[in-house]
Amino acid sequence: MSKKSFLLAGILALAVAAACTKLSVKTTYEKQASFIEGFVSTEMKKDPYATLTRNGGAYRLTLHDTLYRVYGQREPLRQGGTAVVWYACYTLTGSTISASNLVATNVRILANQANWDLSDTLRYKPDTLRLDNKLIRGLQDGLQGVQQYDQCIILFTGEFGFGNSEMGTIPARSALAYEFWIESIDNEN
Numbered sequence: 001m002s003k004k005s006f007l008l009a010g011i012l013a014l015a016v017a018a019a020c021t022k023l024s025v026k027t028t029y030e031k032q033a034s035f036i037e038g039f040v041s042t043e044m045k046k047d048p049y050a051t052l053t054r055n056g057g058a059y060r061l062t063l064h065d066t067l068y069r070v071y072g073q074r075e076p077l078r079q080g081g082t083a084v085v086w087y088a089c090y091t092l093t094g095s096t097i098s099a100s101n102l103v104a105t106n107v108r109i110l111a112n113q114a115n116w117d118l119s120d121t122l123r124y125k126p127d128t129l130r131l132d133n134k135l136i137r138g139l140q141d142g143l144q145g146v147q148q149y150d151q152c153i154i155l156f157t158g159e160f161g162f163g164n165s166e167m168g169t170i171p172a173r174s175a176l177a178y179e180f181w182i183e184s185i186d187n188e189n
Helices: 003-046 067-071 108-113 137-143
Strands: 051-055 058-062 082-091 102-105 127-130 151-156 176-186
Touching: 003 058, 003 151, 058 137, 102 108, 137 151, 137 176
Parallel strands: none
Antiparallel strands: 051 058, 058 151, 082 102, 082 127, 082 176, 151 176
């Protein structure tokens, strides 16, 4: 085989490998989207007052959405605003979430249920999130429009999460489910 033929064969093999990888990633994200749809369907059957909002690549399932009856219209979180939140982050490997796939939280009781070390008392306090481009795309899309006192679950495929990067205990290309309890909203920053 000539040097030129060998080089062309190598380039062709790389192109085929890249196409297979791209197809595999697409298949992974499609499977994750079906997990999200299954999760949403199950939760909405459990809670007839839940509402679903789809924004960009994120689904936001607001649970027990009867708060407008109690608190009236509340200010939604806008780009550049901040929200004080309690949260739990789960990898979504099926159509349910549980303590076994919890990867981050600031809620002590959830950490305890997952048998985490509770000695870092500074970890278990509300966090303040700014809705800006520093957040991963799924959170940017999902948090936009949340309101004070909402309890919601924001779900998105790995495409809108950390993509090909591993982040701490979160594997690359993971679908994520973030549960939030919104304490306050401030759009005046």
